[in-house]
Amino acid sequence: AQKITQTQPGMFVQEKEAVTLDCTYDTSDQSYGLFWYKQPSSGEMIFLIYQGSYDEQNATEGRYSLNFQKARKSANLVISASQLGDSAMYFCAVLGTGFQKLVFGTGTRLLVSP
Amino acid sequence: DVKVTQSSRYLVKRTGEKVFLECVQDMDHENMFWYRQDPGLGLRLIYFSYDVKMKEKGDIPEGYSVSREKKERFSLILESASTNQTSMYLCASSLSTGGVENEQFFGPGTRLTVL
Numbered sequence: 183a184q185k186i187t188q189t190q191p192g193m194f195v196q197e198k199e200a201v202t203l204d205c206t207y208d209t210s211d212q213s214y215g216l217f218w219y220k221q222p223s224s225g226e227m228i229f230l231i232y233q234g235s236y237d238e239q240n241a242t243e244g245r246y247s248l249n250f251q252k253a254r255k256s257a258n259l260v261i262s263a264s265q266l267g268d269s270a271m272y273f274c275a276v277l278g279t280g281f282q283k284l285v286f287g288t289g290t291r292l293l294v295s296p
Numbered sequence: 297d298v299k300v301t302q303s304s305r306y307l308v309k310r311t312g313e314k315v316f317l318e319c320v321q322d323m324d325h326e327n328m329f330w331y332r333q334d335p336g337l338g339l340r341l342i343y344f345s346y347d348v349k350m351k352e353k354g355d356i357p358e359g360y361s362v363s364r365e366k367k368e369r370f371s372l373i374l375e376s377a378s379t380n381q382t383s384m385y386l387c388a389s390s391l392s393t394g395g396v397e398n399e400q401f402f403g404p405g406t407r408l409t410v411l
Contacts, residue, residue: 186338191336215395215397215398217399217400219402224404225305225384225404225405225407226402226403226404226405227386227388227402228402229399229400229401232397232399234397273338273339277398283329283341283344283354284329284339284341284388284400286338286339286340287338288336288337288338289338
């Protein structure tokens with residue numbers, strides 16, 4: 183079984199600053215993928231970034247980067263130069279082998295202030 | 297562009313009604329999923345399907361059923377809606393290559409209220 187823990191229910195950051203959203207995971211699979219999704223107030227889930235368990239380098243996508251520490255089982259999302267449009271819920275998820283089921287954390291609500 | 301659509305953004309039903317939530321994807325994906333999302337609980341998997349007419353229970357299937365008669369369409373059915381099924385329902389689809397890199401693509405969600 184897989185589990186995702188997001189310990190920060192809410193985070194505040196000022197515009198143009200960087201912010202780190204925490205995610206720890208638990209899985210018995212040797213091969214797995216880690217995903218971050220953004221959910222604005224409109225409701226749709228937007229894929230942000232992916233990290234494979236065997237990837238040697240941390241994933242980056244524009245202003246998003248993933249601080250992947252495999253031994254600690256953590257996959258924190260770093261958003262650089264925050265923008266007002268980054269205000270949203272952020273979900274971390276893990277995908278193991280088998281039935282392609284994504285397991286989500288409870289999410290972190292990020293609020294970016296001017 | 298990849299697209300997953302859901303039949304309604306908002307739905308209000310009465311207790312005991314039969315409710316159908318429809319999801320259609322145009323990406324020829326094998327896998328389709330139904331989640332419900334509640335504050336503080338994240339997304340929880342209700343059912344998923346990895347092929348036409350195939351279905352598997354997720355973590356919270358009680359009170360729900362599903363139907364997948366065509367590859368592109370996956371329906372969630374509430375046989376007799378109850379107030380504790382008031383929630384946001386999200387549909388998703390993904391490729392079925394067996395890899396762990398297959399992201400799921402989500403629809404816009406249906407916010408269901410059962411009175």
